[in-house]
Amino acid sequence: MNMKKIVLIGIGVLVVGGVLVNMGSDEKKETPAKKEETTSTVVKNKESEAPAVTDAGDLGDYHVAIKEFTFAKDYSGADVGVVEYEFTNNSDTNAMFLTSITTKAFQNGAALQLAIMAEEGYVDSMTEIQPGATLNLKVPYKLSDLSAPVSVEATKLFSNKEKLSKEFILQ
Structure with missing residues (x-):
């Protein structure tokens, strides 16, 4: 196994570990699916506020936008959906997306695994x-x-107070 594959597998393990750590939340909020090509919502844990529709917003000290979805193939040729995010660091210190934001993707009600890409x-x-x-x-x-x-879905790492979400209709 060459060094590049080992590094990519290591990165994949770290990303999956970060996702799994954040999956243990007791909070259960569902947003209804809309019959549009793309839908999005933001959910806040304030009972007096109605959720606003958005696929971009501030999650703590970071601004995140869920942008586009494209198809690709992973290193083994399996079908992959690639989500493009925009991440802005509004804090006073350096930051990484991986250690600041948790993202999850779902299809047919089940979480999707992260893919390892050759490119x-x-x-x-x-x-x-x-x-x-x-x-x-x-x-x-x-x-x-x-x-x-x-x-x-995108949330601040270890927090579910604010959540951005977007649904991509595949065709």
Whole structure:
């Protein structure tokens, strides 16, 4: 096994570990699916506020936008959905997307696993950026179905107070 594959597998293990740590939340909120090509919602834990519709917003000291969805193949040729995110560091210290934000993708009600890609450009989540900087990155997920919608969620790491979400209708 060459060094590049070992590094990519190690990165994948770290990302999956971060996702699993945040999956233990007791909070259960559901947002109804809408019959639009793309839908999005933000949920806050304040009973007096109605959720606003958005696929971009501030999650703690970071601004995140769930942008686009494209199809690709992973290192073994399996079908992958690639979600593009925009991450802006509004804190006073350097930050990485991987250690600041948790993302999850769902299809048919089940969480999708992160995919390991052979091409470059999919490890941007470990890029450290300075305060005020913005990073566009791609996160690949293994698809279970090529036609069922994919719902994506983003929260601040270890917090479910604010959640961005977006649904991609596959065609």
